[in-house]
Structures are given as structure tokens and as C-alpha cells.
Amino acid sequence: MRLTPRRIRRGPLRAAYALLLGLVLTIPLATAQSSATPADDRSAAAELPSSYQWSSGGPVISPRNGGDVSVKDPTVVREDDGTWHVFMTTADTAGDWSLTHTSFSDWSQAADARQTPLETSSGIGTGYRAAPHAFYFAPKDEWYLVYQTGLPSYSTSKDPGDPSSWSAPKNFQDSMPDIVRQNIGNGHWLDYWVICDDTMCYLYSADDNGHLYRAETTVGEFPNGFRNTKIDLQDSKNNLFEGEAVYKVQGTNTYLLIMEAIGSDGRRWYRSFTSEGLNGQWRALADTESNPFARSNNVTFPGGAWTRDISHGELVRTGPDQTMTIDPCDLQLLYQGLDPNANGDYSQLPYRLGLATQTNNSC
Numbered sequence: 001m002r003l004t005p006r007r008i009r010r011g012p013l014r015a016a017y018a019l020l021l022g023l024v025l026t027i028p029l030a031t032a033q034s035s036a037t038p039a040d041d042r043s044a045a046a047e048l049p050s051s052y053q054w055s056s057g058g059p060v061i062s063p064r065n066g067g068d069v070s071v072k073d074p075t076v077v078r079e080d081d082g083t084w085h086v087f088m089t090t091a092d093t094a095g096d097w098s099l100t101h102t103s104f105s106d107w108s109q110a111a112d113a114r115q116t117p118l119e120t121s122s123g124i125g126t127g128y129r130a131a132p133h134a135f136y137f138a139p140k141d142e143w144y145l146v147y148q149t150g151l152p153s154y155s156t157s158k159d160p161g162d163p164s165s166w167s168a169p170k171n172f173q174d175s176m177p178d179i180v181r182q183n184i185g186n187g188h189w190l191d192y193w194v195i196c197d198d199t200m201c202y203l204y205s206a207d208d209n210g211h212l213y214r215a216e217t218t219v220g221e222f223p224n225g226f227r228n229t230k231i232d233l234q235d236s237k238n239n240l241f242e243g244e245a246v247y248k249v250q251g252t253n254t255y256l257l258i259m260e261a262i263g264s265d266g267r268r269w270y271r272s273f274t275s276e277g278l279n280g281q282w283r284a285l286a287d288t289e290s291n292p293f294a295r296s297n298n299v300t301f302p303g304g305a306w307t308r309d310i311s312h313g314e315l316v317r318t319g320p321d322q323t324m325t326i327d328p329c330d331l332q333l334l335y336q337g338l339d340p341n342a343n344g345d346y347s348q349l350p351y352r353l354g355l356a357t358q359t360n361n362s363c
Contacts, residue, residue, distance in 0.1 A: 047249060047251075047252070047328035047329070047361075047362060047363065048249060048254065048256065048274065048285065048328055048362075049286075049360060049361065049362050050285065050286060050291075051286055051291050051298075051360070052272075052286055052292070052293055052294065052298055052358060052360065053298055053299075053300075053358065053359045053360040054294055054298060054299040054300070054333065054356040054357060054358055054359060055299070055300050055301075055302065055356065055357055055359050056299050056300070056301055056354050056355065056356035056357070057301070057302070057303055057354070057355070058301075058303050058304075058306050058354070059111075059306065059337070059352035059353060059354055060107060060110045060111060060334075060353055060354060060355050061074070061086065061088070061102065061110050061111065061113075061352065061353040062111065062352045062353075063090065063115075064114070064115045065090070065100070065115055065117065067092040067093055067094075068090045068091070068092050068100075069091055069092060069093055069347075069348055069349075069350055070089075070090065070091045070338075070347075070348075070349060070350055070351035070352075071088045071089070071090055071100070071115075071336075071351060071352060071353055072088060072089045072090075072091070072311075072312060072336040072351040072353070073088060073089040073130060073131040073132065073243075073312045073313075073336065074086050074087070074088045074312075074313055074314060074334050074335075074336065074353050075087050075088070075132045075133045075134045075314050076134075076314055076316060076317075076334050077134050077135065077136070077160065077317070077320040078316075078317075078319075078320060079160070079161070079320065082105055083103055083104070083105055083161060084103060084104050084105070084106075084107070084110075085101065085102075085103045085134065085160050085161065086101070086102050086103070086110070086334070086353075087099060087100070087101050087118075087132040087134050087145060088100055088102075088132065088353065089129075089130045089131060089132065090115075090117070091347045091348070091351075093348070095345065095347040095348070096128075097128055097129065097130045097347070098117060098118070098119045098126075098129050098130075099117070099118040099119065099124060099129045099130070099132055099145075099147060100115045100116060100117050100118060101115070101116050101118060101163045102114060102115045102116070103161055107355060116163040118163055118166060121163045121164050122155070122163055122164050122165065122166035122167075123155065123166055123167045123168040123169075124145075124155050124166050124167075124168070124169060125168065125169070127149065128148075128149055128150060129147050129148070129149055129153075129169075130147060130148050130190075131147055131148050131190060131191050131192070131312070132145055132146065132147045133145070133146040133147070133192065133193055133194065133314075134146075134160065134320075135194065135320055135321060135322050135324070136160075136319075136320040136321050136322070137196075137222065137223075137321070137322050138321045138322060139219055139220075139222075139322075140222075141158075142156050142157070142158065143156060143157045143158065143159070143160045143320075144156055144194070144223070145157070145166060146172075146192050146193070146194055147169075147192070148190050148191065148192060149169060149171075151171045151172075151173065151174065151175075151176075152171060152172040152173055152192040152203060152205065152226075153169040153170065153171050153172070154169070154170060154171075154172060154223060155167045155168065155169055155170075170223070172192070172203055172215075172223060172226045173203075173215065173226055173229075176189055177213070177215070177229035179213070179229055179230060179231065180205070180207060180211075180213055180229065183207065183209065183211050183231065184207040184208075184209055184211075185207075185209045185237075186209070187207040187208035187209030187237070188207065188208050189205060189206075189207055190205065190206060190207070190208070190242060191205060191206045191242045191243055191244060191312075192204070192205050193205070193244055193245055193246060194322065195246045195247070195248070195278070195322065195323070195324045196219055196222070196322040196323060197248075197277075197278055197323070198219070199218060199219055200216055200217070200218055200219065200278070201216070201217050201218070201219055201222045201322065202214050202215070202216050202246075202278055203215040203216070203217075203226050204232070204244055204246055205244075206240075206241070206242040206243070206244050206259070207242075208237065208241055208242055209237050210234055210235050210236050210237045210238075210239065210240045210241075211231050211233075211234050211240065212231070212232045212233040212234070212240060212244055212257075212259065213229055213230065213231060213232060214229070214230055214232040215227060215228060215229040215230075216228050232282070233257070233259075233273070233282050238261060238262040238263075239261050239271070240259055240261065240271075241259070241260050241261055241262050241268075242259075242260050242312070243259060243260030243268075243270075243311065243312035243313075244257065244258070244259040244260070245257070245258050245259075245314055245315065245324075246278075246324060247315060247317070247324045247325065247326045248323050248324055248325045248326070249274075249325075249326060249328055250318055250325050250326060250327050250328065253276055253277055254274055254275070254276060255274065255275045255276075255277065255278055255280070256272060256273075256274055256285070256326065257272065257273040257274070257275070257282055258270045258271070258272045258293055258294075258315070259271055259272075259273075260311060260312055263289055263295065264289060265308075267295075267296060267308045267309050268309040268310065268311035268312075269289070269292050269293075269294060269295035269296070269309075269310050269311075270292060270293040270294040270295065270310060270333075271284075271286070271287040271288075271292065271293055272284075272285040272286045272287060272293035273285055273287065294310040294333055294335070294356065295310055296308045296309070296310065299356055300359075305340075306337065306339065306352075306354070307337025307338055307339070307340065307352075307354065308337075308340045309336070309337050309338060310333075310335050310337065310356070311335060311336045311337065311351075312335070312336050313333055313334050313335030313336055313353075314333070314334055315331060315332065315333055315334075316330075316331075316332040316333075316334065328361065328362075328363065329361050329363035330361070331357070331358040331361065332355060332356065332357050332358070333355070333356045333358075334353060334354075334355050335353070335354055335355075335356060336351045336352070336353055336354075337351070337352060337353075337354050338350050338351045338352065
């Protein structure tokens with residue numbers, strides 16, 4: 001509120017009025033300033049607790065097509081009409097990897113929903129395709145499906161519910177950046193993730209060797225122009241393995257990174273980090289085996305523990321767009337898990353998709 005004093009002509013009265021006005025203005029402003037900092041801290045930090053607890057039922061999505069042995073690496077979006085779309089990697093008995101789509105209006109329908117292979121129904125075609133990431137790019141009114149073909153590839157559609165509508169693959173980058181080549185060791189360049197703020201879009205990737213990479217382009221140039229690939233975070237191979245995902249925390253300038261690690265027991269789990277802005281420095285949030293973001297020791301299974309791996313998945317977002325916004329008061333994680341007794345070739349492991357709900361939010 002702006003106060004505009006009437007003009008006072010007599011000198012003593014004018015001085016007294018000025019003194020009184022100074023006191024009136026100073027006291028409220030000081031009070032507002034002292035209360036603003038805790039409020040800002042609360043919105044940026046308290047909404048994301050420093051420790052997490054989850055509850056999960058059994059698998060919600062399992063293979064339904066003949067020859068498929070696993071469903072994994074899910075990406076999940078919800079359209080405005082309430083329809084859920086899940087895109088996922090499937091592996092068959094021959095060890096071939098491809099992409100599949102399913103949709104439903106309620107999670108109770110997910111187990112029985114039709115699964116459509118995209119390799120035979122769309123322009124995505126045959127060949128190695130894996131680890132999808134779906135979102136709606138609002139500036140161009142177009143849906144994107146990002147996935148790995150050995151390179152960071154994508155297809156586009158105007159209707160995510162029509163599996164035949166996806167275009168043939170194009171690449172964000174046509175070759176491995178030098179910085180990845182110099183640090184990848186015996187790993188693999190994989191798990192591509194896109195997120196945008198108001199002006200920039202970022203392409204994240206992992207290398208199974210302890211590095212998180214980030215390339216950038218402008219919102220106006222997207223999907224072209226990704227450049228300036230750099231290491232955004234690094235650790236040992238098992239501590240920063242793959243399956244990264246970056247989200248904006250609703251109502252704040254805080255971003256949440258979750259990334260898959262391999263635990264001391266050989267099981268997969270998620271670490272987490274936060275940053276103020278996408279150009280900020282990542283700070284540990286819940287990132288240890290004793291205090292994980294999501295791991296077998298902080299996920300309860302009322303119907304029985306069907307998995308000890310909480311592996312490559314996605315948090316459910318508030319909307320499907322390129323900002324990847326999540327509601328800290330309503331966190332759900334769609335993840336891949338498998339029978340703890342399963343073993344053998346990685347492509348033949350019987351992965352299924354589970355849905356975990358956070359039970360200790362601070363809202």
C-alpha cells in the first residue's frame with residue numbers, strides 16, 4: 001500500500017507529520033521483511049521433507065503381449081480429460097527392446113488395459129528403442145516421446161492416445177559429445193530426459209559411470225540446437241548410475257533430481273537432490289541407503305514385498321507439459337521392480353511396474 005500525504009504548509013506541523021509518517025511506514029515494512037524469509041524458506045524447503053516413506057501395492061502393469069517377458073522404464077502423463085498414458089520399454093524372449101503404450105482412465109484398469117507395441121503400429125519402427133519419456137511441449141502444441149536408440153532420439157504426435165500417430169525417430173544430438181566420450185569409461189550413454197523453464201530447455205543423460213550430463217537449447221530453438229553438454233553432477237559408478245529425472249516443485253523455484261543408484265546389496269534405489277533453478281548447484285536431499293528417496297527400506301508393501309528393487313521410474317506430474325511440475329503434497333512414483341529371486345540375463349529379468357504413494361508429506 002502506498003501512502004501519499006496531504007501537503008502541510010506550517011513548518012512544525014510538517015516536521016511532526018513527517019516523523020509520524022516515517023514511523024508508520026517503517027514498522028510495517030520491518031515486520032513484512034522479517035516474515036518474508038521464513039515463508040520463502042517454507043515454500044522452497046519444507047514442502048520437500050528430508051526423509052521419505054512410501055507405501056506400494058503389487059504390480060499395476062505386467063506384460064500382456066505374447067513373447068514379452070518384462071515391462072520397465074515407465075513414463076506417465078495424464079491428459080486434461082483424465083486419461084492416463086503410460087509408455088514403457090518391453091523386452092521379449094529374444095532379448096529385443098522396444099516401446100509399448102497403454103492407457104486407462106483409472107489405475108484400477110491398468111492391469112487389464114491393452115498394450116500396443118509402437119514398433120509395428122507407428123513411425124517409430126523397429127530396432128533398439130528404450131527408456132521413453134513423454135511430455136506435451138506447449139509452445140508448439142505438440143507431444144514428444146524421447147527415447148534411446150543409441151542416441152537421444154524423439155518422435156512427435158498431436159494425439160498421444162493414438163499409437164499410430166508417432167513420427168519416425170529424429171535425434172536431438174547426432175553423435176556422442178566429447179565430454180561424454182571422455183568420461184563414459186565402460187558405461188553406456190542413455191536415459192535421456194528433457195525439462196524446460198521459461199527460456200531454456202535442458203537435455204539430461206547418464207552414462208552408467210557416475211556422471212549426470214546436461215545439454216541446453218532455447219525454448220524457441222527446441223527440439224534443435226542442443227549444445228554445451230557438461231557434467232552436472234558426478235559420483236562413483238554405483239552411487240550415480242542411471243534413470244535420472246528432474247522436476248520443478250510446484251509453486252517454488254526449487255527443482256528435484258532423482259537418480260538411480262546400485263546399493264551395497266546389489267539392489268536398485270533412488271537418491272535425491274535439490275537445486276534453486278536449473279542452473280543451480282545440486283544439493284543432497286535424501287541420498288543415502290539409510291535415508292533414501294526410495295528404497296526397499298522406506299517402502300512398505302501391505303500385500304507383501306514383491307520387489308527389493310525400486311528402479312527406473314517417474315514421479316506423477318501435475319500436468320503433462322515441458323516444465324515437469326510435481327505437487328509436493330501428492331507424490332506418487334511409478335517404478336519398475338521384480339521378483340527378488342529372479343536372476344539371469346538382464347534382458348530376461350521379469351520386471352513389472354508398481355505405484356508407490358508417499359505417506360509422510362509435510363503438507
